[in-house]
Structure formats: structure tokens, C-alpha cells
Amino acid sequence: MSQCLNPECLTINPDNFQFCQKCGDKLLLVERYWAKSILGQGGFGRTFLAVDEFKPSKPPCVIKQFLPQAQGTETVEKAAELFAQEAERLELLGKHPQIPELFAYFSVDSRQYLVQEFIQGETLQQELDNRGVFHEGQIRELLIDLLSVLQFVHGHNVIHRDIKPENIIRREADKRLVLVDFGASKIIPKTQRRTVTGTVIGSAEYCAPEQSMGKAKFGSDLYSLGVVCLHLLTGMSPFDLYDVMEMEWVWRDCLNGNFVSDELGKILDSLVAQKPRQRYHKVEDILAELGFTNSSVYTTENNQQSPQNFVSTDALLVRFIGVDYTQLRNLLAAEEWKKADEETERCMLKIARREEEGWLRKEDIDNFPCQDLRNIDHLWVRYSHGKFGFSVQRQIYQNLGGSRQYDKEVWEAFGDQVGWRKEGNWLRSYYILNISGSRLEVFREGYLPLVDKVINYLVERLVDCNI
Numbered sequence: 456m457s458q459c460l461n462p463e464c465l466t467i468n469p470d471n472f473q474f475c476q477k478c479g480d481k482l483l484l485v486e487r488y489w490a491k492s493i494l495g496q497g498g499f500g501r502t503f504l505a506v507d508e509f510k511p512s513k514p515p516c517v518i519k520q521f522l523p524q525a526q527g528t529e530t531v532e533k534a535a536e537l538f539a540q541e542a543e544r545l546e547l548l549g550k551h552p553q554i555p556e557l558f559a560y561f562s563v564d565s566r567q568y569l570v571q572e573f574i575q576g577e578t579l580q581q582e583l584d585n586r587g588v589f590h591e592g593q594i595r596e597l598l599i600d601l602l603s604v605l606q607f608v609h610g611h612n613v614i615h616r617d618i619k620p621e622n623i624i625r626r627e628a629d630k631r632l633v634l635v636d637f638g639a640s641k642i643i644p645k646t647q648r649r650t651v652t653g654t655v656i657g658s659a660e661y662c663a664p665e666q667s668m669g670k671a672k673f674g675s676d677l678y679s680l681g682v683v684c685l686h687l688l689t690g691m692s693p694f695d696l697y698d699v700m701e702m703e704w705v706w707r708d709c710l711n712g713n714f715v716s717d718e719l720g721k722i723l724d725s726l727v728a729q730k731p732r733q734r735y736h737k738v739e740d741i742l743a744e745l746g747f748t749n750s751s752v753y754t755t756e757n758n759q760q761s762p763q764n765f766v767s768t769d770a771l772l773v774r775f776i777g778v779d780y781t782q783l784r785n786l787l788a789a790e791e792w793k794k795a796d797e798e799t800e801r802c803m804l805k806i807a808r809r810e811e812e813g814w815l816r817k818e819d820i821d822n823f824p825c826q827d828l829r830n831i832d833h834l835w836v837r838y839s840h841g842k843f844g845f846s847v848q849r850q851i852y853q854n855l856g857g858s859r860q861y862d863k864e865v866w867e868a869f870g871d872q873v874g875w876r877k878e879g880n881w882l883r884s885y886y887i888l889n890i891s892g893s894r895l896e897v898f899r900e901g902y903l904p905l906v907d908k909v910i911n912y913l914v915e916r917l918v919d920c921n922i
Contacts, residue, residue: 485559578625591719601634817912828916
């Protein structure tokens with residue numbers, strides 16, 4: 456089927472029709488792109504899922520059509536300018552692996568179009584709607600993943616200005632978060648004065664106070680990212696998480712039992728501070744708070760990133776810890792859960808220098824590097840959509856009333872909930888993990904990684920490390 460692109464028609468036509476059977480408009484855009492269906496519509500445009508007829512595999516792509524809803528010549532002209540600028544931003548930034556690539560920009564029949572990479576996956580809003588609120592591990596993973604993208608964007612003097620759950624997609628192929636829709640973005644000239652007032656733009660719920668007055672800063676994007684985190688942790692509108700009478704955020708009152716450590720809570724509080732000077736000033740500072748103290752590998756000599764110098768989050772884990780997590784990442788991406796669990800144990804034995812013995816002691820866990828635990832947890836949380844990981848296990852344990860003090864009843868309840876016990880008996884890892892390549896749905900939340908024989912000590916260490 457082919458979608459007519461005439462805004463007054465939009466008729467669905469059978470395949471191989473060259474012209475719309477209703478309005479007569481040509482269906483093959485610039486002799487290359489077949490529009491298939493409408494993906495969405497905003498204030499300045501309509502997006503279509505399309506097929507690139509020029510490429511042998513006929514891959515999917517996205518056509519964005521300029522279609523302003525605003526009235527008035529000046530407003531429409533400004534909207535057209537923003538649309539053209541979006542194409543420029545994508546050409547500048549689209550080589551980053553977590554930003555859609557621009558394929559083409561042109562005008563047909565006095566209408567502007569841009570064609571960009573199609574990102575297959577769910578938005579964070581869809582994830583929230585389908586799977587419920589995010590837990591701390593997922594929020595940490597989200598921050599680490601997106602902060603590196605924002606560092607790249609800001610390094611090119613661009614402010615996104617519309618960061619919200621609908622504009623963040625978890626790519627199905629590799630579970631990476633992709634930042635989309637640069638229609639509201641803006642380049643800040645290095646010589647621009649702070650007092651210059653620009654266009655008021657962005658989604659009100661996630662918009663920083665200074666941005667709502669037309670004075671967006673790089674920190675405005677960080678504010679929006681922080682508000683996204685609060686929304687995902689609570690499932691509530693950001694408007695309901697801020698007490699306008701007391702002029703303070705009350706998100707902790709809306710967690711409904713969802714655990715957030717003091718460490719992460721302080722980071723979120725700083726991100727969403729109303730006064731810009733009270734927020735973080737640099738992405739590196741936030742990454743350092745999250746445990747990525749060697750965040751300088753993200754930048755180039757000119758304090759900017761080029762696509763060639765970009766270092767992905769996963770590659771960063773491998774680079775500065777000294778333990779190669781590539782195999783673990785690949786197994787998790789392939790959903791080889793049993794092999795990934797075995798690889799996790801191998802990595803942990805290597806870190807603790809217990810490879811010959813083949814098992815970990817309590818003292819090994821008590822002194823296990825926090826950063827390594829964070830890195831392993833980061834990979835498990837990412838590739839399991841937040842179902843597995845040390846942080847997931849810790850939250851379940853604490854929600855059951857667990858603490859640093861060993862409690863037999865809590866541990867048994869924990870084992871029952873994650874699936875480590877059956878009919879009152881503890882199951883050995885080789886017994887229950889004898890299913891290679893099983894789908895994610897067959898496992899209970901928090902089931903993996905198992906780390907046989909030391910998991911009870913490990914949870915204590917997770918508390919120490921704020922994981």
C-alpha cells in the first residue's frame with residue numbers, strides 16, 4: 456500500500472499505483488520514496504513511514520513533511536525556518552550512532568520534506584505505558600546512555616530543547632537509546648550574549664524555567680532529562696510532581712514504594728533545580744557522580760566529539776576498567792541468558808583474581824570494586840529491558856524488607872519471588888539454567904544474573920555501592 460502525501464487527501468492506494476486514485480497526485484516522492492503510513496503529527500509537520508526504492512533491500516525510512524498548524528505569515532515563516540534548521544542539525548549530528556541520520560532534504564510542490572533514518576523500537580513513554588514505572592537501575596542506565604549523547608550535541612553548540620519520553624526511542628536492534636526530533640533544536644553561536652531572548656519552544660511539562668522565557672541554555676536540556684527521569688520513576692505528569700505553592704519538587708511522595716537511593720536522588724534534585732546556577736554545569740560532572748570518573752574519554756582535543764572519535768558507553772566500560780566486557784555485551788544482546796550468566800561469573804572471578812579457585816569468598820565480595828558492579832549491572836539492565844541486573848535484585852530484596860542484616864525469612868521470600876526456590880527448596884544454577892536461548896518472558900524479574908553461592912553477600916555490597 457502507498458500513502459498519498461497530499462495533506463488534503465492522504466488516501467491509501469494499492470501497491471504499484473503511480474498516482475493517487477483519489478486526487479491524482481504522484482505517489483513516488485522524488486522518484487525514490489514510497490510513503491506507507493502516517494507515524495505521527497505535530498505542530499510543524501507530519502511524519503510518514505516510507506520505503507527507499509533506490510536501495511536493493513528497500514529499507515524503511517521516515518519522511519517528515521513540513522505542515523505548520525500555526526496561523527499568520529510571520530509564524531509560518533518562522534516554522535519553515537525551524538524545519539530547514541532541523542535538516543541542518545541532522546546533517547551535523549546524524550553521524551552519531553544514537554541520533555537519526557539525515558538522508559535527504561528537498562522541496563516538492565512548494566512543500567518541504569526531509570528524509571531520515573527510521574529507528575525501530577519503543578519510545579520511553581511506550582515502555583512506561585506497557586511495562587510500568589522504571590526502577591533505579593534503569594534510570595542510571597538511561598542517564599549514562601543519554602548524557603553521552605547530550606555531550607556530543609552540546610559539543611556542537613546545539614541545544615535540543617524538546618527532550619521528553621516520546622522523543623527517546625530504545626532501538627530494538629541493540630537496546631541503545633536514540634534521541635530523535637531535532638525540530639526544536641537551536642545552534643548557540645559562541646559569541647551570543649546571554650541576554651538574547653529566542654523563540655519560546657518545547658513541551659511545557661519538561662521545559663526548564665529559563666527556556667519557557669526564550670532563554671534556553673545547555674543546562675535546559677539537562678533539566679528536561681531530569682524531569683523525564685522523575686516521570687518514569689513515578690508514572691505521573693511532571694505538573695503533578697511539582698508543588699507550585701511551595702515551589703519545590705515533591706516526586707519522592709509519589710514513588711509508591713519504588714526505591715531511589717539518596718545518591719541518585721541528589722543527582723535528580725540537582726538536574727531539576729529551578730535556578731540554573733544550582734544545577735550541574737557539565738555532563739562530565741553528572742557522569743562522575745554516577746561512577747564514570749574517567750569521563751574525559753568522551754571528548755576530543757577541541758572539547759568536541761566527531762563521529763570518528765565517539766566512544767560508546769559499552770566501549771567505555773571495556774576501555775577503562777581493564778576487563779573485556781565485549782563478550783558479555785554480545786551474549787546479552789543476543790539474549791543468550793545462560794551463557795551471559797556464565798560470562799558474568801567469569802568476569803567477576805577475573806576481577807577478584809579467583810580464576811584458579813573458581814569461586815568467590817565473602818571477603819572477595821566485600822571488597823569487590825563498585826565500578827565493576829555498576830558496569831556489569833549497566834549491561835544486564837540495558838539488554839534485558841530492565842528485567843535483570845544487580846540493581847533489580849537489590850530493589851526486590853529491599854522491597855521485601857531486606858537490609859544489611861541477614862534475615863532467613865526475607866531471603867527465602869526473595870528466592871521465591873525471583874525463581875531461585877521451588878516448592879520450598881533452593882535450586883542450583885545449573886539445574887534451572889539448562890535452557891539456552893530462552894526468551895526473556897520465561898524468566899521472572901530479577902532472576903539473573905545468578906552468581907551462584909555468593910548472591911546473599913553481593914546484595915550487601917550493592918547497598919555499599921549504591922547500586
